[in-house]
Amino acid sequence: MNNSLIKTVDRTISFSVIIPNKHRLTLLRRAVKSVLKQSYNKFEIIIIDDSSEDEFSSIVNEMGQHEKIKIVRGSGEGAAKARLMGYMKASFPYIAFLDSDDYWGKDKLLYHANAYSLYPEIVACFDLLLLIKDGKQQKVVYPPINYVRGETVLVSMAHVHKELLKDNFIHASAGSFKKYVLGDDFSPKSPNDYLTWLRLSARGSFGVIGCIMTTRTDQPDSLTWNKKILFEESVNIFKEKFLLINTHNILNKYTRMKFLFFSIFILVTFYFAIPPKVKKIILGKSKANKSSFLRIL
Incomplete structure (x- = not known):
């Protein structure tokens, strides 16, 4: 002590x-x-x-x-x-x-x-x-x-x-x-x-x-190791950061563009990493859990 x-x-x-x-x-x-x-x-x-x-x-x-x-x-x-x-x-x-x-x-x-x-x-x-x-x-x-x-x-x-x-x-x-x-x-x-x-x-x-x-x-069975949850959280983080950047005008125009393209890259990477069933939900091809997923958007 x-x-x-x-x-x-x-x-x-x-x-x-x-x-x-x-x-x-x-x-x-x-x-x-x-x-x-x-x-x-x-x-x-x-x-x-x-x-x-x-x-x-x-x-x-x-x-x-x-x-x-x-x-x-x-x-x-x-x-x-x-x-x-x-x-x-x-x-x-x-x-x-x-x-x-x-x-x-x-x-x-x-x-x-x-x-x-x-x-x-x-x-x-x-x-x-x-x-x-x-x-x-x-x-x-x-x-x-x-x-x-x-x-x-x-x-x-x-x-x-x-x-x-x-x-x-x-x-x-x-x-x-x-x-x-x-x-x-x-x-x-x-x-x-x-x-x-x-x-x-x-x-x-x-x-x-x-x-x-x-x-x-680090454990492979992390509670946030679920790819659907990771994708949902990535979307929310992207939205929050974009809102804060524009609201507070903290970063210059060049840095904003770097952030935008990097965030899109991360989202696309997560998208292609998630299982086909989750993709169907995202694309609206499945009714299962569609409404709950859309609530985050």
Whole structure:
């Protein structure tokens, strides 16, 4: 525990930690354990589970009695919708996401609480992320904005927003934010984490914690590995970025054109990658789920 931080942090800051899960009981145990071991204990855990009935029952029996844990049956629509369900049920004013295959360092929430104490004006903050693939350390994901190793710094709204419009560099499990800033505008059509950071960056400055507090482990059975869901989210991200670019007039004409052509390339790539059945839905050749898909457009 960092005693110097624990003495200065605002103890009224409390977090709702939202963990989407599907068929990952072993990994979920690790994720939950990393939260329960936090040196800063002002939090609740909300697990949104899309597993089978048997595994859901196991999770309830194993974790449901803990006073800090809420377990909710998911809708089966992927991690983004699971986060939305958790967001709606959150009791505390600060939101933090944690994917069930990721885990935190023991001082993660302490550093985030300290960031909000140091800079009350920030709307969100994030820490550095360590990527592990196939059991081997791959790299540390560094943001394309100014940060100081081992310290927490403030980054202006204009700077972080401009960089996020280019690409997402904040993993869901690495960030946290003030719930009231978004309110009911938590990406209601597609609550993707990238859209969340984009909208937050249009409303205030961010805190950047120059410490590795989050470990990400890539899993092939990701809740967002569904190609139809990925395509839907790509469409929504494209629309949101295009709207923000034109509304705020942040990027020059050349950069806008680069963004437009790159986004079209990504959408076309996803389109040709998705299964024929989903293509039929997109093209209107199948009535199945057509109305639900068109709602995102």
